[in-house]
Amino acid sequence: MKQAITDGVEALMDYIMKNCLWQFNSRAWDRVEQNKNILEKATQIMCKEEVAKETPMERCYWAEAQTMVEEFLKKFPWLQTMDAGDIKEMMAGLKERLDYQTITGSLNQELKDPNY
């Protein structure tokens, strides 16, 4: 991966962990859904693609993603200069990082609770 992309992943990751709450739902399966849907929609927004926001759940994921992207753009001006290909690569890297941090690598044992 290009350095700019790696740096980008770190910067966005730091922002999400310091400011967002959507990645902290209480079960592993829930976090899988949250991470996937919100980052997918964020990527679509950043690449100016169509975003599905019909059902309430989709709309909620979209609102999270949209707010987050607006904040990214304010805080990280270098995002404006990235092309769609690089953005997608960066966001894929971000998802990998986030999934590790909050799901597969997390020490939180409650994530495995079978109830709910």
Place this chain on the structure above:
Amino acid sequence: MKEKHIIFGAEKVLKDNIREAFKAFPHIKRMTIYQTCASALIGDDIEAVAQEIMDEMPEVDIFVCNSPGFAGPSQSGGHHKINIAWVNKKVGQVEPKITSDYVINYVGEYNIQGDQEVMTDYFKRMGIQVLSTFTGNGSYDDLRAMHRADLNVLECARSAEYICNELRKRYGIPRMDIDGFGFEPLASSLRKIGLFFGIEDRANAIIEAEIKRWQPELDWYKERLQGKRVCLWPGGSKLWHWAHVIHEEMGLEVVSVYTKFGHQGDMEKGISRCEVGALAIDDPNELEGVEAMYKLKPDLIITGKRPGEVAKKIRVPYLNAHAYHNGPYKGFEGWVRFARDIYNAVYSPIHQLAFLDISKDEIRTDQSFVTRKMLSDSQLSPDIVNSTVMREYTGEFDSLKHLRDATYPQFPLQGKLAAM
């Protein structure tokens, strides 16, 4: 309950109690009954008693929560019990009157010093109907109608994520976690909710007006609190609500966080919000807390009332993380009130006097008083001290009074989520 009831059971006594209570307060028709250690251990069937009364008195409704003290390691177990009991037994029993296209439940909000009133004011200004608040300043029957909301807006995930999760599973209502503390998080939260309903322009208008009004005051305190060391030691979730934002927006160094009854998830969130080098402790005991305080030497401790007394004894001022000092702390104005309380605690001249040992230290006789600004402004640049933009807090002692008479814009109903 008395000793004879332990042996012979107390269901009759409970029934008498319930009848007497309703008789004493005839205008009240709703009741919650909490099981405790004694009644749990003797196996009284409180549900059955409650049902008998409801059959006798059809205008009355009773909620029973089985949460004896020994059943969990902390109050967190009790939160879980009541969340699950409420959604199992009461949600869905009342059909509410829908007055807006945008309907939310405000969950995990307990109206500390009026926090809930502050937040519902923003929602109402956006034309959102707050169907129910779980549970601060909330109403029993509203909470029985939770199933009719479009969105669950969740503040305290620690105590109320359970009911949000269940409502999502059973009724498909999405869960959106927000933060009413701090300018950025609060703005982001209002925007998110606005986007969900397609009314983000209303959110933006509120945010713009509020920031214009209060930013100069927050900035005044931020300049004076830079680098001050804080231990953020609440019981539950405030460690993650506050750790990052008080650093960003007030310049404070959070040297330690802890949680007493928080779960692993709260620790995850709290640690994510901290800077490198902060000390995170899980449910410390008295000795550990004191050891940490001596080691870290903070300028301020934000914690509960009783641990705050311990902090006071080693000459560290404290602010009440749970019941606040001069709140509310949610909202834009509330956040400035929090900054002001922190400033007043850290720069208290009387607090400084506690460090002087009049039997050994030199006593200054040329100074008959010291002001907070003398303490806080001595190292600041003249530009900051003389700024004409920044100013101290100009709100009232009771910042909620004007909310009580407020009128709200009417947005006529257009049918379900017309803007979507």
Place this chain on the structure above:
Amino acid sequence: MPCELKAKERTGVINPIFTCQPAGAQYASIGIKDCIAIVHGGQGCVMFVRLWFSQHYKESFELASSSLHEDGAIFGATHRVEEAVDVLLMRYPDVKVVPIISTCSTEVIGDDIDGVVRKLNEGLLKEKYAGREVHLIPIHTPSFKGSHVTGYDVAVEAILKHFAQKGEPNGKLNLLTGWQNPGDVRTLKHLMAEMQVDANVIFDIEEFDAPLMPEGNHVAHGSTTIEDLKNSGSAIGTIALNRYEVSKGAKYLEEEFSVPAVIGPSPIGIRNTDTFLQKVSELTGKPIPMSLVKERGIAIDAITDVAHMFLAEKRVAIYGNPDLVIGLAEFCLDLEMKPVLLLLGDDTTTYPDDPRIKALQEKVDYEMEIIMNADLWELGNRLQNEGLKLDLILGHSKGRFLAMDHHVPLVRVGFPVFDRAGLYRQPTVGYEGAMLLAERMANIWFADMEYTANKEWLLNMW
């Protein structure tokens, strides 16, 4: 008879006046030096009591919990007590006294705390802590009996039973203070010092008003030592100030060690303080000195300034610990006031035998109600639905909403008082207490006069 003693008619309690027994036992334990009690029950039994104390004193007190969990409720939890004792002794090298206080959960499941104490004494203490002085004292205080008042009584008895010894007569006078504030203890010590009596104050809680010092960590703590408790058996007498709070302990010392016991009166008001000093003088042979005559004179002088002009005819309701309530009622009568409602907050059955209550029943010449097993709704209901007219209420802070809703000034006395600053530092006993109480009642009445525009101009010319 216009003064009636009756029990509350309702079965249930609405807005209780008292909390439960373990709180009383915990209050007794914090009065002892180097003492940390372990409360055997759920954590709430300790956490909320510590908070309650902390609200009243604006201080933190050390108490531990055995933290009973669900498995304990089924299988028993005495092992948790064992673990708790071990950890406590390890982490607090100065702790010498560890009361083990039971709660409703552990009494219902029948955990044998006496057995655990025996086991620890024979086992852990001999093996791991040999050579260290440790006193484990089981105290049985289920919350479904009595109230914090009886819990305190039970605890004091258990503590004295454990420690009191027969030694050489030491000429001391045991003063079982009952549930007092540091201001009260300071005043009692002052009275004893003036009488040149060597008083053994149980419990000496003057240090609860702990300072903010330039160095170190001066947590609030009790000052009664193990020596003091042992010495109680060799005293020349015991005065148990509050009949419902310390008579068990006093009677034990009398039966076991022939230490003559005098029960009461609570030295609230001038007359009761006179009687108290008389009893002290009888027990010790010491005369009452001129300095106290003068102190009494200052108090009476101050009180007469406010009594017949302002306090006469004032109708008051009083609630709180029973000895406090009765003592205050008696004092109010001397001040020409009219206590019309006394609330005794638990189901103690011996109230009808109390000579002070009988005296009230016989001699009070206007309508007074004394309600046993009362709760705050007895007061609230009368104010709201039965047209009760009151000028003042004397009681603790839990009645504040009642007072505010019905616009009756509340003079804070008793426990807990958390919505006023510093009242624990002011005595309610002794001559000083009587004087301060009368003046405070007057001053609160004066402020009310001003806020309600009720002949406040009277004070212009006072």
